[in-house]
Amino acid sequence: MIDLYYWPTPNGHKITLFLEEASLSYEIKPVNIGRGEQFEPDFLKIAPNNRMPAIVDHAPIGGGEPIPIFESGAILLYLADKTQLFLPSDFRQRWVALQWLFWQMGGLGPMAGQNHHFVQYAPERIPYAMDRYVNETSRLYGVLNKHLSDGRAYVAGQDYSIADMAIYPWIVPHVRQQQDLNDFAALKAWFERIAARPATIAAYKVGETVSTKPTVDDEAKKILFGQTAKTVR
The missing domain is CATH 1.20.1050.10 (Glutathione S-transferase Yfyf (Class Pi); Chain A, domain 2)
Known part of the structure; x- marks a missing residue:
């Protein structure tokens, strides 16, 4: 099982596209970035850059402790490596x-x-x-x-x-x-x-179950567009 810390933004959709294509079991953990949930201490332990998406893989290759991964490109590479899918072998x-x-x-x-x-x-x-x-x-x-x-x-x-x-x-x-x-x-x-692609359609439907409201409203602007180093201290 993979926990996906997610909000339906372009970077969030990248990961649901992979998970749906690969038919991997995953659980959505919503992170409403417009309400500041990306600054919750438990989330920052997984994603120190206070950005989603992030994942926690509870069944990593070789076993052992769950592996947290942040940054969407790194997550895609991790999942491709884990499944041996969607990255050419040539x-x-x-x-x-x-x-x-x-x-x-x-x-x-x-x-x-x-x-x-x-x-x-x-x-x-x-x-x-x-x-x-x-x-x-x-x-x-x-x-x-x-x-x-x-x-x-x-x-x-x-x-x-x-x-x-x-x-x-x-x-x-x-x-x-x-x-x-x-x-x-x-x-x-x-x-x-x-x-x-069926998996693309499914991935975007997942996003609709999480939120169909605009991520950026007046309240969100104060959170998303005013961050400095002090934000992460």
Whole structure:
């Protein structure tokens, strides 16, 4: 059994995508980040960066004490290693998948996240910041679209992988990111292919059972957007 500390955000959806695809037993432990539950002492023992998702694997390979893992990319790698699923065994294709996993973690996620912040939530509309992150999101969509334009079904080739699971949830809010998928034909086909997978549908239904309310409201803004080093002391 795996405990999944979760809220239905792009990073949270990454992990339910894997767990549903692999048919692993898991229990959702909701962490309402809009109400500050990520600062609870018990959660910080698992995820010291006060961010979800995080997992606790109660049946790790080799037995022994439960293993806690934080950071969504690390969780995907851990689950792929545990199950021997969704990470190519071929050396070259494995490294294609890993490069694109880190591309999402270091590029698409942070840039789209800043896009969301300045376009949707910032108390002041700052045209330079909005244009900066909308344009960078567009550039990243273009990079992925070009990569997918050689006929591959998925990011690492013809097989679905953790790279796809990491990227897909950050494309779901493309309208909020001011991106038109019709401008990216190969990306759009890839997106629709993943959206139709039964496990993708199941994963997003899990999210709906946890919350369908906006994560960011006026109360949440005070919690999510005012953090400093003092927050974690």
